[in-house]
Amino acid sequence: MSVRLFVEGALGSGSAVLLDRDQSHYLANVMRKKQGDMVSLFNGKDGEWQATLATVEKRVVSLDVIQQTRIQETEPDLWLAFAPIKKARLDFIAQKATELGVSSLTPVMTRRTIVDRVKTDRMLTNAIEAAEQCERLTVPAVNDATKLDAFLTELPADRKLMFCDEDKTGEESHAALQSAASKAEPGAWAILIGPEGGFDDAEREKIRSHPGCVPVSLGPRVLRADTAAMAAISLWQSAIGDW
Amino acid sequence: MSVRLFVEGALGSGSAVLLDRDQSHYLANVMRKKQGDMVSLFNGKDGEWQATLATVEKRVVSLDVIQQTRIQETEPDLWLAFAPIKKARLDFIAQKATELGVSSLTPVMTRRTIVDRVKTDRMLTNAIEAAEQCERLTVPAVNDATKLDAFLTELPADRKLMFCDEDKTGEESHAALQSAASKAEPGAWAILIGPEGGFDDAEREKIRSHPGCVPVSLGPRVLRADTAAMAAISLWQSAIGDW
Known part of the structure; x- marks a missing residue:
């Protein structure tokens, strides 16, 4: 082997x-x-x-x-920011997001986040193993956990934010992503996935006020946070990424 | 709660x-x-x-x-057929595919499939729990394991087959799915996911000879079978399903 x-x-x-x-x-x-x-x-x-x-x-x-x-190749500039979840499914997000091609992973603490400590070293181990297996040429960066307010404040204005809003008012994703990306190249993006209780109204308002915010819908069923992350990355890669 | x-x-x-x-x-x-x-x-x-x-x-x-x-609503007619994998990730496929909205799950034995027995009762338990949690109104059917030859022979000619071909020659998925589906409604579909060693050449030829076959690419990285299944369902739902 x-x-x-x-x-x-x-x-x-x-x-x-x-x-x-x-x-x-x-x-x-x-x-x-x-x-x-x-x-x-x-x-x-x-x-x-x-x-x-x-x-x-x-x-x-x-x-x-x-x-x-x-040879080293340019890869999509796609951050995954997500409200952290418990152990087994956190391993899972780190592995699958690596396979699906994100460039970084950032746990984001929200008001309804239940988990209070995130083992980012363990996330990195999972990301490295997944990168070795899936034939990537990079390992995604694993960032320390940050609060949602700080994440949004520090998110550059020219980075688009794919906001998977469980209130179902987001647009159909493929069209929304393609119209937000420039024709020549997708540019810099982040995907934001909320906790399983959802963002609260104040959080949602702050997210939507980011200049790069692109709200999208992930359909009528209630997705667990890890499922939503995988679905969102797949849709992004298919619409404007390297698939 | x-x-x-x-x-x-x-x-x-x-x-x-x-x-x-x-x-x-x-x-x-x-x-x-x-x-x-x-x-x-x-x-x-x-x-x-x-x-x-x-x-x-x-x-x-x-x-x-x-x-x-x-009230009961019409749901997408989307089968997921996949070469079975080991226990934890089989649970995972049953749960996630249910959340993402497939109508049935069928383990398909291929030449390079390693698993030789599939606990379909356990898959059904996982599917029921996921349906209860994700607010679906149905539980996907869980079919007995079948051989690839039998699956393809019995697959109706008018059911489209989204073939996630790891040889990377498939088309860009969104366009391929939309052009294969009629404008009014997606119709009957199946997604076929191979084993982690891939289909062999004879199997691939037989799959491609099905009249409804629509080969699609899931990008340049090597996806594990469960990741590929989640990605394919997400792309289908986004392109022609109920998202």
Whole structure:
């Protein structure tokens, strides 16, 4: 089975990579790779590279980088901001949003958010694993949790905000997204997903007052927050992203 | 907290409903509902009804049906056929596909399918719970697992088949779906999602030879089977469904 790993350091022809303890353990003991075996590496900047295992010990594996197999490409500039949910479904959002191609993940605390602490390190681990498996060349940034007010205040005026409003007054998404994006390229976007109790009226008003706000509807059924996130990313990618 | 239950029997003004043991336990012991408390009921045929608890014992709860709160509506005729995957993600597909509005779920065995037995009773339990929570008026049918050849042979010629082909030669989905559907209504459709190793060439050829086949692309990243299913349903609903 071919192995693909995200590494931190620079990648280039002839460079050497020393894996951290977890990755060394994974290659040596879980995947049982031997000296001379091939793996793929990416670091989010230098494309994808083929490397061979140079030294293999239980806790220390080093690699020789051989040749580039894919060049780094521009990816959609799509943030996912969402009211955090409990553990298993938070893992799930980090994995699926990575597969579906978001560029960053930001937990946003709202008045009706129940979860009060978010393990962003765990989200990042999930995002890295998903990126390794889905053949992405990047790992989405995982940001610290922030309050909705601060998120909206700091959201640049020229970044569009796909607002999945459960009050069902949003527009049909495909048309709304295409008309908000310029013809040449989608530009910078964020998707905002509320908590399962919904945003309250004051929050909704503040969201709608952002200059880039594009309210869209996700249909007549009540979607759980993780389902809504996956649906919204899929619709964005299909309408104006790289699908 | 309001409770919403799927029941098998007929619902009408003045009818009485005797809950099964699990539902009785849930209302009496988990939700601690008392005589006179209100719940909502639906059966997939008669809309949604308000009912009050008439008798409450630990294992036997009966309800008096009072008045209709929603009428039954026509829902999209969208089957989801998918190569089954392992337990947790199979639960997940049943839940999410129900929220997203499919009318049936069919596990389809392909040459590269790893799972050999599918617990369809467990899928149905997941679908019922999701339908109760997402305010659907129906529960999707859960069909027995079938082989891909049989599925394709029995698939009516006038049912369109959204084929999510991981060889990336499918068309952009929104346009492909809209041009395949008639203007007035989407008609009868099925979505087909392959196993994580992909369909083999012979399978792909057979799928593409179905008269209703509409190949679509889900983008450049490798999606896990459950992610692909959620993405495909979202795109279908947005392009020609009820969103």
